[in-house]
Amino acid sequence: VTDIRAMIHQICYDAKALSGEQGHEFNVSIGDRHLLTGDESQLRSAFSNLIFNAVKYTPAGGSITVIWETDRDGGHLSVKDTGIGIDPVHIPRLTERFYRADPSRHKETGGTGLGLAIVKHVLLNHDGNLEIRSQIGDGSEFICHFPRERLAERLPETAS
Numbered sequence: 478v479t480d481i482r483a484m485i486h487q488i489c490y491d492a493k494a495l496s497g498e499q500g501h502e503f504n505v506s507i508g509d510r511h512l513l514t515g516d517e518s519q520l521r522s523a524f525s526n527l528i529f530n531a532v533k534y535t536p537a538g539g540s541i542t543v544i545w546e547t548d549r550d551g552g553h554l555s556v557k558d559t560g561i562g563i564d565p566v567h568i569p570r571l572t573e574r575f576y577r578a579d580p581s582r583h584k585e586t587g588g589t590g591l592g593l594a595i596v597k598h599v600l601l602n603h604d605g606n607l608e609i610r611s612q613i614g615d616g617s618e619f620i621c622h623f624p625r626e627r628l629a630e631r632l633p634e635t636a637s
């Protein structure tokens with residue numbers, strides 16, 4: 478069982494270090510039911526990829542909003558930024574290995590194009606899926622959906 482709340486706070490702490498003097502603003506909101514049945518290191522790698530991407534593709538001073546919410550269908554983690562955005566024509570291919578949108582726009586940002594392929598596979602391993610919403614110049618939102626069956630009631634240590 479993974480505690481989403483603790484994990485997201487850790488990742489955002491590291492992401493602030495990555496942002497450094499760029500001074501991105503971080504807004505984090507985690508709902509009350511924040512335990513998920515799943516592989517902790519896989520989930521950490523998926524969520525870090527999304528949150529580090531948000532820093533990488535958002536100019537200095539932009540903001541990054543991370544929200545975990547549950548509803549009757551399950552739970553979802555939204556990672557939203559006010560960054561450069563993505564031309565919607567690229568969206569269907571973004572989770573392919575080595576695919577990078579319009580590389581000319583990324584002269585200064587290194588990367589291999591594997592991050593979102595990892596995210597997709599981690600979500601598949603957890604019966605979930607990735608939703609991507611973006612427009613050029615209007616920021617991006619990546620939403621990780623998990624089914625209700627993945628929500629856990631308590632950490633194993635505290636189970637009676």
Ligand code: ATP
Pocket residue numbers: 526530531534535558560561562563571576577578579583587588589590591592593594617
């Ligand atoms: P890597 O993650 O392997 O270091 P990468 O960041 O280029 O390299 P992905 O994380 O798979 O690779 O992302 C694929 C492409 O999707 C990126 O090259 C970029 O074009 C686009 N992208 C991903 N996240 C964002 C975002 N938050 N805003 C704008 N574009 C993004």
Ligand code: MG
Pocket residue numbers: 526530588591592593
């Ligand atoms: Mg990346």
